[in-house]
Amino acid sequence: MSDALKHHASAARRVVSAIFFMCGTFIGMWASRIPHVKEATGLDESGFGLLLLVMACGAFVAFPLTGMLIDRMGAAPMTKILASANVIAFLLVGLAPSVPILTLALFFAGFTFGALDISMNGWGAEVETAYGKPIMSSYHGLFSLGAGAAALVGGLAIELGLSVAVHFALWSAVVAPLLIWFWRQVWPEERAPAGEDKAPLFALPKGGLILVGLMALVAALGEGAMTDWAALYQIEDLGYSESLAPTAFTVFSIAMVIMRLAGDRVIARFGPVLVARMSGFVALFGCGLLVSGLNIWTVWAGSFVMGLGYAVLFPLAMSRAAGDPHMSKGSALAAVATLGYGAFLFGPPLLGFVGDLLSLRASFATVALLTLAIPLLAGALRVRA
Helix, strand or coil, rough: CCHHHHHHHHHHHHHHHHHHHHHHHHHHHHHHHHHHHHHHCCCCCHHHHHHHHHHHHHHHHHHHHHHHHHHHHHHHHHEEEEEEHHHHHHHHHCCCCCHHHHHHHHHHHHHHHHHHHHHHHHHHHHHHHHCCCCCCCHHHHHHHHHHHHHHHHHHHHHCCCEEEHHHHHHHHHHHHHHHHHHHHHCCCCCCCCCCCCCCCCCCCCCCCHHHHHHHHHHHHHHHHHHHHHHHHHHHHHHCCCCCCHHHHHHHHHHHHHHHHHHHHHHHHCCHHHHHHHHHHHHHHHHHHHHHHHHCCHHHHHHHHHHHHCCCCCCHHHHHHHCCCCCCCHHHHHHHHHHHHHHHHHHHHHHHHHHHHHHHHHHHHHHHHHHHHHHHHHHHHHCCCC
């Protein structure tokens, strides 16, 4: 890579990294204020659950549309537009005065968030190609770091007695100057060639990308299970106190950040196939420790090992999708994201049904059983012309 191109790619990498971090803060900020938003709506668990489902549906509507627009406009321009729209969307969520308006705001927030996730991965993959070495994992590490940082700031906002509206408005004011920086970044537009089939309205993975999508699905299901059920599993099945239960997810998240920030060097050294295969075995071992529930230390160790195992699988899947030789970039990214985020959003409720029928231990045993597939699917990460 020439000095000029290297400088150009380095500047773009800083911008894309900042966008991933900012996108992570959306999640952390929203998660920290969910109890207050629920209280303000006056809805019960079922009613508020439907409200959250509206946000998930917004993201799902966005995936295929974004894939189509990336092929027509390029990932970088779409990312700039969507980063700006996402700031506005979450500001509207904080200011929503009633449940109907909040419902519309959450759909818009889910739509812009889901679309931004696709486009920023696309832009990140282009920068990764310019670098000629893996850098996607570090993007996702910064996303996780942003979510954790925003959650801590959210706790501080609650301690200071800030309303949701004031909290979200202050956050928007802090982030807004970054948007100017994003828009000033010049990057060559990579559109689908005129003769190439662009992303259809609803894209399904083809060929080896089907296996990549299934690997992303299993990894996302494991992450979603830890997010939604780890604390309850320790309380209801293992009998641990409520004060100790959240620690498992905290440990899991720390491991995810550590591995994602270190993942690029590991992938460059050993290659995506071997790293994915070993990650699957590591995640499986962690699941085994968690399911055993021998003591609190075993549970925490299992949570940490699971975080290490699942951390780089989704970034690897997105990099593979962006370079797929048989589908346009927009189609491939949208297809893999639909499977991965579908598992993350809708998988945990299905695991909840397993928990109701059997136990939450059985739910995590189900995750472990599915994780067995990751080493078998890892070979699909090898791109074949």
